[in-house]
Amino acid sequence: MNNFMFYSPTCFVFGKETESKAGNLVKRFGGTKVLIHYGGSSAVRSGLIDRVKASLDAEGIPYVLLGGVQPNPRSGLVYQGIELCRKENIDFILAVGGGSTIDSSKAIAAGTLYDGDFWDFYSGKPIEKALPIGTVLTIAAAGSEGSPDSVITKEEGMFKRGASGDAIRPKFSILNPALTQTLPPYQTAAGITDIMAHLYERYLTNTKDVEVTDRLIEALLLTMIHEGPRVIADPDNYEARANIMWAGMMAHNNSCGVGRSQDWNSHNIEHELSALYDCAHGAGLAVTMPAVFKYVMNHDVMRFAQAAVRVWGCQMDFAHPEVTALEGIERLSRFFSSIGMPKNFEELGAKEEDIPVLVKALCRGDGRQGSISGFVTLNEDDCTKIYRMML
Amino acid sequence: MNNFMFYSPTCFVFGKETESKAGNLVKRFGGTKVLIHYGGSSAVRSGLIDRVKASLDAEGIPYVLLGGVQPNPRSGLVYQGIELCRKENIDFILAVGGGSTIDSSKAIAAGTLYDGDFWDFYSGKPIEKALPIGTVLTIAAAGSEGSPDSVITKEEGMFKRGASGDAIRPKFSILNPALTQTLPPYQTAAGITDIMAHLYERYLTNTKDVEVTDRLIEALLLTMIHEGPRVIADPDNYEARANIMWAGMMAHNNSCGVGRSQDWNSHNIEHELSALYDCAHGAGLAVTMPAVFKYVMNHDVMRFAQAAVRVWGCQMDFAHPEVTALEGIERLSRFFSSIGMPKNFEELGAKEEDIPVLVKALCRGDGRQGSISGFVTLNEDDCTKIYRMML
Numbered sequence: 001m002n003n004f005m006f007y008s009p010t011c012f013v014f015g016k017e018t019e020s021k022a023g024n025l026v027k028r029f030g031g032t033k034v035l036i037h038y039g040g041s042s043a044v045r046s047g048l049i050d051r052v053k054a055s056l057d058a059e060g061i062p063y064v065l066l067g068g069v070q071p072n073p074r075s076g077l078v079y080q081g082i083e084l085c086r087k088e089n090i091d092f093i094l095a096v097g098g099g100s101t102i103d104s105s106k107a108i109a110a111g112t113l114y115d116g117d118f119w120d121f122y123s124g125k126p127i128e129k130a131l132p133i134g135t136v137l138t139i140a141a142a143g144s145e146g147s148p149d150s151v152i153t154k155e156e157g158m159f160k161r162g163a164s165g166d167a168i169r170p171k172f173s174i175l176n177p178a179l180t181q182t183l184p185p186y187q188t189a190a191g192i193t194d195i196m197a198h199l200y201e202r203y204l205t206n207t208k209d210v211e212v213t214d215r216l217i218e219a220l221l222l223t224m225i226h227e228g229p230r231v232i233a234d235p236d237n238y239e240a241r242a243n244i245m246w247a248g249m250m251a252h253n254n255s256c257g258v259g260r261s262q263d264w265n266s267h268n269i270e271h272e273l274s275a276l277y278d279c280a281h282g283a284g285l286a287v288t289m290p291a292v293f294k295y296v297m298n299h300d301v302m303r304f305a306q307a308a309v310r311v312w313g314c315q316m317d318f319a320h321p322e323v324t325a326l327e328g329i330e331r332l333s334r335f336f337s338s339i340g341m342p343k344n345f346e347e348l349g350a351k352e353e354d355i356p357v358l359v360k361a362l363c364r365g366d367g368r369q370g371s372i373s374g375f376v377t378l379n380e381d382d383c384t385k386i387y388r389m390m391l
Numbered sequence: 392m393n394n395f396m397f398y399s400p401t402c403f404v405f406g407k408e409t410e411s412k413a414g415n416l417v418k419r420f421g422g423t424k425v426l427i428h429y430g431g432s433s434a435v436r437s438g439l440i441d442r443v444k445a446s447l448d449a450e451g452i453p454y455v456l457l458g459g460v461q462p463n464p465r466s467g468l469v470y471q472g473i474e475l476c477r478k479e480n481i482d483f484i485l486a487v488g489g490g491s492t493i494d495s496s497k498a499i500a501a502g503t504l505y506d507g508d509f510w511d512f513y514s515g516k517p518i519e520k521a522l523p524i525g526t527v528l529t530i531a532a533a534g535s536e537g538s539p540d541s542v543i544t545k546e547e548g549m550f551k552r553g554a555s556g557d558a559i560r561p562k563f564s565i566l567n568p569a570l571t572q573t574l575p576p577y578q579t580a581a582g583i584t585d586i587m588a589h590l591y592e593r594y595l596t597n598t599k600d601v602e603v604t605d606r607l608i609e610a611l612l613l614t615m616i617h618e619g620p621r622v623i624a625d626p627d628n629y630e631a632r633a634n635i636m637w638a639g640m641m642a643h644n645n646s647c648g649v650g651r652s653q654d655w656n657s658h659n660i661e662h663e664l665s666a667l668y669d670c671a672h673g674a675g676l677a678v679t680m681p682a683v684f685k686y687v688m689n690h691d692v693m694r695f696a697q698a699a700v701r702v703w704g705c706q707m708d709f710a711h712p713e714v715t716a717l718e719g720i721e722r723l724s725r726f727f728s729s730i731g732m733p734k735n736f737e738e739l740g741a742k743e744e745d746i747p748v749l750v751k752a753l754c755r756g757d758g759r760q761g762s763i764s765g766f767v768t769l770n771e772d773d774c775t776k777i778y779r780m781m782l
């Protein structure tokens with residue numbers, strides 16, 4: 001196991017009606033003037049924003065509102081949020097929404113206290129300070145509620161890039177599974193896929209002897225395999241929603257990924273798809289992951305066989321481990337289809353003729369030197385082949 | 392799933408030679424004068440205390456030393472520590488040792504800032520404030536390095552009681568698996584048993600539909616079953632030590648126990664054994680758990696069958712689930728024997744004629760009204776039968 005530091009100081013408040021505690025939590029963590037940052041009109045229509053406002057009112061905490069976060073959140077709104085926070089002397093950001101809203105809030109939080117362009121942080125500059133953030137989560141997917149990460153799309157060129165730092169970890173996150181019950185099935189399934197991707201990205205490691213984190217990742221994958229179909233069949237199933245929501249947080253706060261090298265090639269390859277086509281990140285991952293895994297499988301057949309046996313319940317073919325390894329990937333692929341995720345470029349709305357554009361953005365964008373690295377290093381030729389496997 | 396709050400703000404620094412970061416971490420978390428609290432002479436002889444002192448010296452942080460913590464840490468040394476902290480104006484406690492040393496440090500930390508008798512906290516009074524604590528862990532067992540809990544033995548009467556509160560969660564914990572390589576096999580095995588007990592105490596729940604925490608607990612148990620025998624056979628196996636050490640923290644920081652009722656009857660029943668006979672807590676648990684589980688098994692046969700199949704690899708007997716459930720408990724029992732743990736009262740050094748004393752202390756001690764509650768409620772008659780099953 002590699003040396004590591006693990007620091008996850010977020011206070012998680014989980015369960016029914018917990019959004020009513022938002023005001024109290026903002027106060028506990030020192031907020032005196034709040035930016036409520038949110039996405040579309042559904043948070044308003046559902047009454048959620050009103051409930052959060054009432055909870056702040058009850059504590060006498062003033063606030064301003066900034067809605068309009070889109071999936072694959074954009075740099076433009078971040079600049080707008082930074083300006084607003086400075087003008088209004090905001091000292092706490094409350095993200096009410098999913099990963100996009102939380103990621104946008106993190107970018108605003110870091111940008112507000114920085115003299116330069118916030119995009120510097122998404123080009124590799126370490127984040128040293130940020131306004132404190134709280135979240136009220138409305139979709140189990142990105143894990144941003146418990147992570148130090150944020151992904152933003154730069155509108156000029158539609159680059160999708162990430163930043164990370166303990167300063168942008170939420171101080172608290174309110175996780176009420178009931179808030180996810182109104183999600184359309186496609187979004188629920190995209191969330192499930194994203195959570196499973198966070199697990200596979202950690203599972204694909206070159207570090208040996210990491211039994212504890214292997215087992216934790218497998219546990220969370222098994223949870224998703226059990227609860228995913230339950231929630232797709234019965235969107236009002238609170239218990240299934242609750243299990244998925246906690247798994248989603250645990251999948252990405254990195255307690256199951258410490259001390260081991262990780263992959264993240266699937267995420268990188270997908271990011272170009274959602275940046276170009278504005279598709280749901282999870283949907284892009286459902287198409288990307290099986291292709292990537294088949295392409296890299298021979299790098300460590302036994303690792304894929306282990307997942308096949310322990311996670312997918314395959315019988316081990318001891319004479320031909322590669323058969324078992326491949327069967328595990330096929331089952332993953334069929335699982336994605338079973339919950340309504342796309343299987344290929346066409347279903348995703350991607351186009352074969354764009355592959356050179358995707359590969360160039362992936363391997364040459366933002367300072368990359370012709371390849372991406374993870375479980376294996378993939379050059380432009382590899383990435384072209386992988387995109388073609390998704391046709 | 393029940394509503395819950397999960398807050399684990401401890402910064403974990405894990406890996407080889409990480410004790411050299413102690414001084415830097417004390418500084419980061421605001422300490423300016425430190426009490427180094429430790430146990431016996433082994434921490435001195437091994438050079439660990441010197442390395443920790445050097446690390447504080449390098450940051451120019453003064454310190455005083457207080458050694459002598461015993462297994463099943465005593466109230467007497469806590470009073471002594473409180474007096475020393477007040478006299479020396481200590482503002483940070485650094486625990487260098489195992490669960491006993493950390494628990495003693497937590498009691499001193501809370502007691503120093505409290506006008507009354509610190510034992511009030513171990514009799515139910517909530518802990519509101521405490522000096523900040525850091526730890527350098529030397530045995531994977533109690534999980535105190537990442538928990539809000541502390542257990543102290545009151546010398547008058549040898550009562551063993553617990554206290555809990557976010558204020559006594561460590562600010563940081565240094566986990567270097569190499570420091571555990573010099574432990575005698577018996578202590579290593581007792582630690583493994585304690586970790587597995589923390590998992591079973593959470594596994595035995597009356598809350599339905601808790602797939603995610605079930606799976607996480609099973610993952611950590613599977614890790615212990617894999618790594619336990621490896622480390623007993625080869626005490627210098629750093630990788631096995633590392634997997635056990637992270638599992639030990641995860642087993643008790645409660646990320647795998649949230650949102651569900653828990654048991655803790657085995658711990659309560661064992662506490663009377665280690666209080667009376669001063670045996671290793673883990674050794675007492677190895678004798679206690681199989682007896683308790685067999686006694687309560689029929690309360691939820693399918694839960695024990697699930698553990699048997701998923702954790703112990705038993706084949707499910709669908710016609711007779713109780714056969715499978717019992718087989719899982721037998722395998723647990725055999726596992727404890729295989730790593731050198733005692734099987735019964737005699738091997739533990741306990742005496743049949745003391746059973747009435749044990750039962751009275753257990754069911755009538757410190758305000759209890761003739762029973763203990765958990766997965767099932769156990770009265771004096773039940774507890775007598777359980778202790779007799781250990782003969």
